[in-house]
Amino acid sequence: MTRVKSLVLVLAVLIMPCSLFAQQETVTTKVTTTQTAGMISEFSPDTIVIRSETSTSPSRYSYTKSTTYVDGTGAPVSMETVKSGLPVTVYYTSEGDRMIANKVVVHKTTTVKPAVEEKRTSTTTTTERKY
Numbered sequence: 001m002t003r004v005k006s007l008v009l010v011l012a013v014l015i016m017p018c019s020l021f022a023q024q025e026t027v028t029t030k031v032t033t034t035q036t037a038g039m040i041s042e043f044s045p046d047t048i049v050i051r052s053e054t055s056t057s058p059s060r061y062s063y064t065k066s067t068t069y070v071d072g073t074g075a076p077v078s079m080e081t082v083k084s085g086l087p088v089t090v091y092y093t094s095e096g097d098r099m100i101a102n103k104v105v106v107h108k109t110t111t112v113k114p115a116v117e118e119k120r121t122s123t124t125t126t127t128e129r130k131y
Contacts, residue, residue, distance in 0.1 A: 033102060037089040043082055048101060050090055061092055063101040070105055077106050085109075 036059055038052030051058045069077045082088075082104065091103040 033091050033093055035089055035091045038087070040082065040084050040086050040088055043084055048082075048090065048104065050088065059099065061090055061099045061101040063104070067101050068103045070103065072105060072107055082106060
């Protein structure tokens, strides 16, 4: 029995340094999501281009099948309703030099009715009757 205990002790001493070297390295990846608000100026099968009031040049975003499209309340909207001229907020992450849209919030368009100037014209016609 002492031989068995000695053998177990020797194996434990030999295995312990191996377990110290076998520790896994933990890699932490930081993902930052950013947002841009503006008007859609171009919407193609893989790209959405936004013009914002704060930037002089348009911003180009790629989107994928996992990109979600919602309205201002968070309710899903069909991708087919997204088109040029709509105000949106794009939430995106950067991958290298590409910006990948994760979520697109489509805002209601606000239409301003032009002021209507109402003009009324009255015409009076007189005819002379001779008797």
